[in-house]
Amino acid sequence: MSPGRARPPISEPSAPWIVVGAAGTLGQDVVAAAREAGRDVTALIRKELDVTDHEACAEVLTGAGVVVNCAAFTRVDDAEEHEADAFAVNAVGAANLARAAAAAGARLVQPSTDYVFAGDAGTPYPEGAPVAPRSAYGRTKAAGEWAVLAASPDNLVLRTAWLYGAGGVNFPRTIVRVVQERGTAAVVDDQRGQPTWTRDVADLLLRLLDARAPGGVYHATSSGDATWFDFARAAVASAGLEPESVRPTTSAAFVRPAPRPAYSVLGHGALRRAGIEPIGDWRARWAEAAPSVLALNSAT
Incomplete structure (x- = not known):
């Protein structure tokens, strides 16, 4: 925080929020949740703030109390051939926002990913496990984590994984559509x-x-664990389709440019130490989410 500057308590609506990357699936829900909680939120999309522009970040973040960076290069396979582009957003962009937030006396929240780990564990990754990304996407997100935490020890990194939501393209909606069509x-x-x-x-x-x-660092994932096959069957069942329409296969049948972690289960020890209840079991949360997430499928 800048010397002599008093930041409003971050739990109060008087602390202005800026959500960057507000058009994405996560950004949309962060904006909605913050506004429902009475926060004063400015939602910025890409054309309103280019995170790779340090001067623009410094200008826009002036006066902020909380900054949530949902801007990211998330095209995992494209990042293998365009790592410099992914680095510009996921690492340099995060660093620009972190420096600007620190200068403004704001707290920055940086969503990150399970891809920072190798994916070869057999038990849930603790928050302090060494990062060992095997993909360009993972490398750039790990660099962004470092930049954010280096800028201020007050900042938060929230690693999440296997995201789905009502906004944008997502796995359960896609699988339901495929089963409906094929x-x-x-x-x-x-x-x-x-x-x-x-x-x-x-x-x-x-x-x-x-x-x-x-x-x-905190892990923002549901409790429990599943395979993509498990999740797909749960999705089609929620859509009123036969779970048996989803057949199991192996990663060898779907070779992609970027390696996918075989094991992406994250532990929640840091949340519990902070007195924060982790997100509930994935099946229960999916049951709650399914009607809104699958709404577009039922409308087509």
Whole structure:
């Protein structure tokens, strides 16, 4: 925080919020959750703020109390051939926002990803596990984490994974559409993670800020774990389709440019130490989310 500047308590509506990347699936839910909680939110989309422009970041963030960076290069496979472009957004952009937030006396929240890990564990990754990304996307997001935490120990990094939400393209909606159109779908059963609703991530973000949780890394994923095959069957069942229409397959059948982590289960020890309840079991949260997430499928 700048010397002599008093920041309004971050749990109060008097602390202005700026959400960057507000048009994305997570950004939409962060904006909605913050406004529902009475926060004064400025929502910025890409054409309103280019995070790779340091001067623009410094100008826009003046007066902010909380900054949430939902801007990201998330095209995992494209990042393999365009790592410099991904680095510009995920690392340099995060650093620009972190420096500007620190100068403004604001707290920055940086969503990150399970891809910072190698994906070869057999038990949930703790927050302090060494990062070992195997993809360009993971490398650039890991660099963004470092930049954000280096700028201020007050900042928060929220690693999440397997996101779905009502806004934008998502896995469950896509699988339901494929089964509706083709009658069947093959889904990998050898990658394990935590399907996570973006609304739950937004809610957790608010709870962390309201509790004045210590800065550092937290894992914003649902509890429990599943394979993509498990999640696909749950999705089609919620759409009133036969779960057996989804068939298991292996990652070898779907070779992609970027390696996918085989094991993306994240632990929630830091949340519990901060007195914050982790997001609930993924199946229960999916049951709550399904009507809104699958609404477009039922409308077509």
